Amino acid sequence: MNKTAGDYSLPENISMALANGTNIVRAFREQFGYSIEDLAVACGLTSLEIETIESGQNTDPHKLERIAHALGLPSNAMIPEEPNRLSA
DSSP: OOOOGGGOOOOHHHHHHHHTTOOHHHHHHHHTTOOHHHHHHHHTOOHHHHHHHHTTSOOOHHHHHHHHHHTTOOTTTTOTTOTTTSOO
């Protein structure tokens, strides 16, 4: 069976980090071993933009998609409104 972007489920360790209050971008960034600066370079944003996203002050879906793409994730992986993104 082929999975679509809507079928994406979060890895268990990411789900656990979210349950503990970690921002989703930070959780993925840390899982991939990226510093804020590394992620900024990979997705074409500034370090300050990454910091404001991780602090919850910026939830621009286009920036979240850029981050997801840079990490090789589906474009909707970091968008909280996606009901099918979360694992059961």
